[in-house]
Amino acid sequence: MNKVWYKGRVVKVLTHAAVWAIALSLPYLLDSHRGMAHRHDNDGHEQSFFYLNLITNILWVGPFYLNVYLLTPKLFNKRRYITYACALILVFGVMLLIHGCIFTYLFALPHFNPRGATGFLLPPFILTSAIGTTFRLVRDKMQADRLMQEKQEENLKTELSFLRSQINPHFIFNILNNLVALEQMKSEELGPTILKLSSLMQYMLYDTDDEKVPLSREVEYLQSYIDLQRQRFGAKVPVKVSLEVPPGFLEIEPMLLIPFVENAFKHGVGVIENPVIEISLRVSEGVLHFVVGNRFNPASQEIKDKTSGIGLGNVTRRLKLLYGDQHVLLISREGGCFTVVLELNLH
Numbered sequence: 001m002n003k004v005w006y007k008g009r010v011v012k013v014l015t016h017a018a019v020w021a022i023a024l025s026l027p028y029l030l031d032s033h034r035g036m037a038h039r040h041d042n043d044g045h046e047q048s049f050f051y052l053n054l055i056t057n058i059l060w061v062g063p064f065y066l067n068v069y070l071l072t073p074k075l076f077n078k079r080r081y082i083t084y085a086c087a088l089i090l091v092f093g094v095m096l097l098i099h100g101c102i103f104t105y106l107f108a109l110p111h112f113n114p115r116g117a118t119g120f121l122l123p124p125f126i127l128t129s130a131i132g133t134t135f136r137l138v139r140d141k142m143q144a145d146r147l148m149q150e151k152q153e154e155n156l157k158t159e160l161s162f163l164r165s166q167i168n169p170h171f172i173f174n175i176l177n178n179l180v181a182l183e184q185m186k187s188e189e190l191g192p193t194i195l196k197l198s199s200l201m202q203y204m205l206y207d208t209d210d211e212k213v214p215l216s217r218e219v220e221y222l223q224s225y226i227d228l229q230r231q232r233f234g235a236k237v238p239v240k241v242s243l244e245v246p247p248g249f250l251e252i253e254p255m256l257l258i259p260f261v262e263n264a265f266k267h268g269v270g271v272i273e274n275p276v277i278e279i280s281l282r283v284s285e286g287v288l289h290f291v292v293g294n295r296f297n298p299a300s301q302e303i304k305d306k307t308s309g310i311g312l313g314n315v316t317r318r319l320k321l322l323y324g325d326q327h328v329l330l331i332s333r334e335g336g337c338f339t340v341v342l343e344l345n346l347h
Helices: 002-030 043-059 061-076 081-106 114-165 169-184 190-205 215-236 258-267 312-326
Strands: 239-243 277-284 287-295 327-334 337-345
Touching: 002 043, 043 061, 043 081, 061 081, 061 114, 081 114, 169 190, 169 215, 190 215, 215 239, 215 258, 215 277, 258 277, 258 287, 258 312, 258 337, 312 327, 312 337
Parallel strands: 239 277
Antiparallel strands: 277 287, 287 337, 327 337
């Protein structure tokens, strides 16, 4: 961690040094004989003026970083504009004083003119201050956007983790009750049922930590869930299933399809005439086609239990977050049939 921080700080310092080196040397590279402030008619002072301007230009580094790290965040960003302007005037006065001292005492140049020096120093000072303020505002905006993005990503991870972890607790309780009944009946289905439940729980608790899982693993989870539900309802609820996974490596976000199946078993059973649940899955040219349908009783509006699973509203949001315009979700309620059609681009 410290090594990464160290490298980041070094890169930052080197980048700033390179930018300043280019900015300070560019005027001299473009015109080595450009006019100088306070240039005297006596050519004997030309070299002194050259070094005076060079030192003054280098000194602009101080006001720039003072503005970036102190004045802008402490005053400008807090809308203390008058105080900010007064601080800039004070900084300019200090720069003018330093320039005058260098002019008079370091190079012993004659005829220092404060008005002329002000006219010479003011444009670069305004430019330096404007660049410093803009730099700080842009940097703060980028940092705020990055923090917001990291927060959103973290919230998304938390939300997705929560959504993945949800499953109808009544389903688990019913399966456990079935296990007890199978044990009492000494049924040969006890062992396979325990293995399927174990596989289902393992997938929920461990495999879903990955951002994506093989499509075959997700379908295997669906099949185990459906088998356990078939065992629970028996012949009371016919379940027609067609899950076709093509050869090859295809990935999908875990626990993405199960809410539709869970919803079908939740609302497709009970006081319903001739209940039936149909589930089909196929992949064509990298596009997953998933259809889940069940009959329901329009006159019986079941009150949703908040602990009974993910819900279509949440899974719809999850699809938008993860796939955006790479998916199509159609939900219809016609003729006593509830149908979900999902097309998902797996590439």
